[in-house]
Amino acid sequence: MKTKQRAFMLMTIPAVVLFFLFHTFPLLQGVFYSFTNWRGYGDWEFVGFSNYLNVFKDMRAWSAYGFTFQFAIVSTILVNIFSLIVAIGLNANVKFQKTLRAIYFMPNILSILIVGFIFQFIFTLFLPQLAGLIGIDALSENILGNPDYAWIGVVIMAVWQAVAFNTILYLAGLQTVPGDVYEAAAIDGANPWKRFWKITFPMIAPFFTINMVLALKTFLMVFDHIIALTGGGPGYATESISVLIYSGGFEGGQFGYQSANAVIYFIVIVALSVFQLRVLQKREVQQ
Amino acid sequence: MKVSFTPIIIGAASLLFLSACGNEAAEDGTVELELFSNKTENIATYEKLIEKFEEEHEGIRINLYAPPDAETLLRTRLVKDDMPDIVTIAGSALYGELTDAGMLVDYDGSPMLENIQPAYLDMLKELEGEESEGIHGVPFAANANTVIYNKEKLDELGLNVPTTWDEFINALQTAEDAGEIPIYFTLQDAWTAMPAWNSVAGVLQPDQFAERKTNGELSFEETHVEMAEKMKELLEYGHDRMYGIGYNDGNREFAQGNGVFYFQGNWAVPEILTTNPDADLGVFAMPVSNNPEENKLVSGVDVLFATMKDTQHPEEAEEFISFMLEEAQSEQYMSEQAAFSVLEGVLSDDPYMEGIRPKFENGEITSFPDHFYPPGMGAENMIQEFLYRGDVQAFLERMDREWDQIQLRF
Numbered sequence: 001m002k003t004k005q006r007a008f009m010l011m012t013i014p015a016v017v018l019f020f021l022f023h024t025f026p027l028l029q030g031v032f033y034s035f036t037n038w039r040g041y042g043d044w045e046f047v048g049f050s051n052y053l054n055v056f057k058d059m060r061a062w063s064a065y066g067f068t069f070q071f072a073i074v075s076t077i078l079v080n081i082f083s084l085i086v087a088i089g090l091n092a093n094v095k096f097q098k099t100l101r102a103i104y105f106m107p108n109i110l111s112i113l114i115v116g117f118i119f120q121f122i123f124t125l126f127l128p129q130l131a132g133l134i135g136i137d138a139l140s141e142n143i144l145g146n147p148d149y150a151w152i153g154v155v156i157m158a159v160w161q162a163v164a165f166n167t168i169l170y171l172a173g174l175q176t177v178p179g180d181v182y183e184a185a186a187i188d189g190a191n192p193w194k195r196f197w198k199i200t201f202p203m204i205a206p207f208f209t210i211n212m213v214l215a216l217k218t219f220l221m222v223f224d225h226i227i228a229l230t231g232g233g234p235g236y237a238t239e240s241i242s243v244l245i246y247s248g249g250f251e252g253g254q255f256g257y258q259s260a261n262a263v264i265y266f267i268v269i270v271a272l273s274v275f276q277l278r279v280l281q282k283r284e285v286q287q
Numbered sequence: 288m289k290v291s292f293t294p295i296i297i298g299a300a301s302l303l304f305l306s307a308c309g310n311e312a313a314e315d316g317t318v319e320l321e322l323f324s325n326k327t328e329n330i331a332t333y334e335k336l337i338e339k340f341e342e343e344h345e346g347i348r349i350n351l352y353a354p355p356d357a358e359t360l361l362r363t364r365l366v367k368d369d370m371p372d373i374v375t376i377a378g379s380a381l382y383g384e385l386t387d388a389g390m391l392v393d394y395d396g397s398p399m400l401e402n403i404q405p406a407y408l409d410m411l412k413e414l415e416g417e418e419s420e421g422i423h424g425v426p427f428a429a430n431a432n433t434v435i436y437n438k439e440k441l442d443e444l445g446l447n448v449p450t451t452w453d454e455f456i457n458a459l460q461t462a463e464d465a466g467e468i469p470i471y472f473t474l475q476d477a478w479t480a481m482p483a484w485n486s487v488a489g490v491l492q493p494d495q496f497a498e499r500k501t502n503g504e505l506s507f508e509e510t511h512v513e514m515a516e517k518m519k520e521l522l523e524y525g526h527d528r529m530y531g532i533g534y535n536d537g538n539r540e541f542a543q544g545n546g547v548f549y550f551q552g553n554w555a556v557p558e559i560l561t562t563n564p565d566a567d568l569g570v571f572a573m574p575v576s577n578n579p580e581e582n583k584l585v586s587g588v589d590v591l592f593a594t595m596k597d598t599q600h601p602e603e604a605e606e607f608i609s610f611m612l613e614e615a616q617s618e619q620y621m622s623e624q625a626a627f628s629v630l631e632g633v634l635s636d637d638p639y640m641e642g643i644r645p646k647f648e649n650g651e652i653t654s655f656p657d658h659f660y661p662p663g664m665g666a667e668n669m670i671q672e673f674l675y676r677g678d679v680q681a682f683l684e685r686m687d688r689e690w691d692q693i694q695l696r697f
Binding site: 039041058123146231232233237253255 | 359368384388389474528530531533661664665671675685693
């Protein structure tokens with residue numbers, strides 16, 4: 001028994017050490033530097049909470065929070081709708097089911113930057129030309145160049161890329177629903193719509209919860225999408241908080257200040273995730 | 288069990304240490320210096336010059352490192368305390384920051400600085416700020432903020448190179464009436480608004496604006512209304528897709544004959560010529576004022592050499608820098624890169640740059656205003672947004688606010 005325990009210990013320790021070294025330690029360092037005026041190198045002094053106070057006065061940070069939440073909420077809802085639809089389709093007894101599943105998973109294995117550059121090409125050259133040919137003036141402008149609509153372009157690309165992963169989770173969920181429940185429902189005369197709402201959806205509720213939480217968390221930390229599509233522009237219209245922290249911290253030499261921003265954001269995300277889990281899990285239990 | 292883990296951990300750890308020590312001198316006594324460059328355009332030229340240097344100086348090896356997005360990378364490396372020996376960067380806010388942090392070797396009084404045009408040394412001094420003593424970089428090449436124009440089209444329209452603002456607007460109007468795109472804007476990339484802004488603000492802004500702004504004596508709102516209005520006026524001569532086209536697409540379109548004028552610096556000329564080697568291009572300094580004498584050329588230090596204080600081989604680094612400043616090397620660099628030498632009396636004979644040579648000759652040069660804006664302020668994004676929205680008052684207020692807030696973040 002004792003040797004067995006030692007073996008397990010030896011298996012976990014390297015992971016714990018590595019995790020601490022490359023994850024927890026930098027996090028603590030970040031918290032430490034958020035109380036300094038460090039610019040990333042050179043001398044620094046402690047400045048107390050002034051970085052934190054200044055974040056709240058920073059219009060650019062507020063607008064980044066606004067964009068990030070708008071983007072994350074809309075994308076999360078869309079991703080969950082689309083991936084549930086795709087999952088139900090792929091779970092049905094269709095031809096080429098396995099091939100289709102593989103194809104629908106493709107976006108997930110592509111790098112976001114590559115997808116971003118392809119979408120940028122589509123928005124900049126392909127769509128305006130197509131719209132010009134058909135004669136729709138409203139679409140002949142590159143939406144990424146318009147401060148009011150650029151975020152929609154980012155949403156389209158992010159949703160396209162993210163549906164794949166959530167579809168897999170929903171598919172896994174759908175496989176757990178036993179077939180005889182449907183048979184019973186069909187005998188009782190429930191139509192497909194009712195069967196979905198009364199059987200499928202409640203049965204996969206835990207998967208819905210985890211998909212919502214994961215999607216929201218990923219979209220709140222959106223970074224690659226923005227860098228590939230707009231770089232935060234036009235103006236600051238599509239600057240997410242991660243992009244702001246990166247560009248302000250490294251390009252602007254505000255390492256300490258943006259560390260404070262990152263700490264605040266970390267707290268916000270943790271609070272949100274906990275809240276989301278609580279609410280959605282309560283719903284699972286009720287049903 | 289235990290035995291099999293230790294070597295893995297030791298192996299991983301030693302790998303980490305090895306990668307951190309890559310900079311040490313080689314065993315046979317040759318000195319290796321890392322040259323960190325923030326430009327990818329001039330890699331080939333540097334490599335040729337380095338080869339020549341290594342032939343002449345046995346025992347010194349120069350390793351050129353010129354990654355994309357170099358300024359950000361340099362900052363991340365400084366965070367990790369992983370310093371190169373020599374940096375070659377532009378005379379911009381980053382240089383001011385590095386000197387401010389006391390990371391560069393002082394070259395004040397060094398014979399290397401003797402032949403350099405005083406205007407460029409003054410620029411570095413101004414970037415370093417009042418508190419800093421000495422000069423911590425050796426200027427090497429200069430750039431110029433210009434209007435590039437299509438000579439053929441200008442001739443067809445029967446126009447001369449404008450020398451005053453009114454003439455310029457008149458030329459734009461003529462081009463528009465003739466059915467041409469007067470200015471090919473590429474405003475999807477925020478920074479491409481800067482060449483125009485730098486021309487307008489560089490000539491019209493009050494002296495020592497940045498310093499006085501930081502001290503609270505001046506504001507954008509009080510001093511920059513005229514500049515903002517002029518930017519708006521230029522915008523009327525743009526094209527339908529100007530917010531949806533970026534720098535690379537713009538270079539291609541302009542090379543193919545779309546647009547008469549193009550607001551870019553001399554650095555864009557070689558790029559345009561790669562698309563269309565036959566393009567007949569010329570450059571001039573944007574005439575911002577109606578008094579031709581006020582219309583100076585906005586020019587800055589595009590490349591300077593500086594040695595990091597932490598280097599173990601400052602003498603060898605200095606040897607390399609003075610080698611680069613010798614006339615033969617300087618001339619080779621300038622002609623291959625279509626750049627301008629900062630050495631006194633060395634003028635570019637590049638035919639494309641003919642239009643601005645007199646400005647260099649007569650020293651009618653002023654510096655890039657945005658090189659003095661606080662780093663991380665993101666002026667280009669605010670200007671891009673302003674051009675889209677067109678609200679002068681809101682724009683200037685925002686510039687003031689961001690500037691003031693940045694001062695609180697250090």
